[in-house]
Amino acid sequence: MLILGIETSCDETAAAVVRADAPKGGRVVSEAILSQLDEHRPYGGVVPEIAARSHLDHIDALVAQAMEQAGIGFADLDALAVTAGPGLIGGVIVGVMTAKAIAAVHRKPLVAVNHLEGHALTPRLSDDVPxxxxxxxxxxxxxxxxxxxxxxxxxxxxxxxxxxxxxxxxxxxxxxxxxxxxxxxxxxxxxxxxxxxxxxxxxxxxxxxxxxxxxxxxxxxxxxxxxxxxxxxxxxxxxxxxxxxxxxxxxxxxxxxxxxxxxxxxxxxxxxxxxxxxxxxxxxxxxxxxxxxxxxxxxxxxxxxxKWCTDNAAMIAWAGAEHLRRGAVSSLDFKPRPRWPLDPDAPKSTGAGAVKA
CATH class of the missing domain: 3.30.420.40 (ATPase, nucleotide binding domain)
Structure with missing residues (x-):
């Protein structure tokens, strides 16, 4: 199962190809990532509009780089996965529209991934944590x-x-x-x-x-x-x-x-x-x-x-693979989300005394 992952939620533009059925250590086939640190350093933090424009300028080249490193074409992919939120909405939109276009043109399944879930499932990519x-x-x-x-x-x-x-x-x-x-x-x-x-x-x-x-x-x-x-x-x-x-x-x-x-x-x-x-x-x-x-x-x-603690596309591809194994695929009309809690039933804050331990 070969999956292309795309990540553009903040100030890293990233693409990666993951082989979901490979043993630990051989799952990440290729990775391409471009940090925007130099663009944001003069401001002391991430500027959303600058981030979105940079994603737009570089996403196509990074996807091409990841595919070339993997030695495959889009026809060889089993699916795509993309960060659909939460994050800076301008950047999220760039990644989502890129992934939708590739999926539509090449008739590939697409999985909308929660960025936080990408982080949450990374230990299963690196260490097979049960x-x-x-x-x-x-x-x-x-x-x-x-x-x-x-x-x-x-x-x-x-x-x-x-x-x-x-x-x-x-x-x-x-x-x-x-x-x-x-x-x-x-x-x-x-x-x-x-x-x-x-x-x-x-x-x-x-x-x-x-x-x-x-x-x-x-x-x-x-x-x-x-x-x-x-x-x-x-x-x-x-x-x-x-x-x-x-x-x-x-x-x-x-x-x-x-x-x-x-x-x-x-x-x-x-x-x-x-x-x-x-x-x-x-x-x-x-x-x-x-x-x-x-x-x-x-x-x-x-x-x-x-390298997989900070934002990256390998974790997004892996999260997509985890959902695909369970038969979960997104329709092409899903919308990017600036907010997307992992636990939708949790209150805004548990409060200092709400969860006793």
Whole structure:
């Protein structure tokens, strides 16, 4: 089963071909990805209109590159899969219209994929993780803990009540003048810093439930910067603040996930794995903390390779394959969606005390 995947939900334009019936390690036949970092760096963040125009300029070439690397033509494909949301709607539309055109011209089935589900199912692409498993989905726009019961079946145990962890990384990095993208820049600066120098809060730590909050932590960093002596921050000041922020965020996430593990084991006694996915899952201290937590709970810890933590098309192709195996195909009149929750029955926020653990 050969599937072409297309991803354009944010600031990476990507195409990939996946062989769904291949053994682990041989499933991704080809990948082509173009990052827009240089286009957005002057603005310190992703500008939606610039992103959409860049997707439009490059998507055809990236699809051609992925197909050429795979050594196949469109006639050889069994299906296409495309991110249909959630994301920046201009970019999503570019990918969806490209995929629809190819599917229509070559009479191929098409699967509309939830971008978050692409991340959620990536551990099955990389590691054959069996259902059910506990997932920490943590990225620039999302921060959730989910029980992954099956393809298309997700139960949200916790979510952020304000900002996503990746957004917090980016904004704190911008405050400290560390550059863009913020996550990698802040982690690098933190390696030189003392995390104990500044007393920063651990939002939600110790509270009931599995929800997150990062807004207060960002505010605390800003207030700390404002209290510093006048003039530019020294490189050591930046490093110490970066280290303190990163340590506080990791501690907060660890506390929330620890509570989620208790709840997960009660609900799913046969679950065997703690999984993390999304761009922030590339953070080394966070991975180390989660790995130790999983070991204490007698769970396997699975984190996809770093290249599949950030946005990519291989995960979209794989999610499409998972749906195709179950006979699910989209009609060509489906609409791109700027919002698309994995658990449609979950409330907007579970609230600090709504999910007891």
């Amino acid at each position: 259902f059910p498993y506990l997932l920490l989905l943590v990225s620039g726009g999302h921060c959730q803990i989910l029980a992954v019961e099956d393809v298309g079946r997700y139960r949200r145990l916790g979510t952020t009540i304000d900002d996503a962890a990746g957004e917090a990384f980016d904004k704190v990095a911008k405050m400290l003048g560390l550059g863009y993208p913020g996550g990698p820049a802040l982690q690098k600066a933190a390696e030189r810093g003392d995390p104990r120098r500044f007393d920063l809060p651990r939002p939600m730590k110790g509270r009931p439930g599995c929800d997150f909050s990062f807004s207060g932590l960002k505010t605390s960093v800003r207030q700390t910067v404002e209290k510093m002596p006048p003039g530019p921050l020294s490189e050591q000041d930046k490093a110490d603040l970066a280290a303190g922020f990163q340590a506080a965020l990791v501690d907060s996430v660890r506390d929330r996930v620890k509570k989620a593990i208790i709840l997960f084991k009660e609900l799913y006694p046969h679950g065997t794995a703690l999984v993390t996915a999304g761009g922030v899952a590339a953070n080394v201290p966070l991975r180390a903390s989660l790995k130790a937590l999983a070991a204490q709970a007698d769970l396997d810890f699975v984190a996809p390779p770093l």
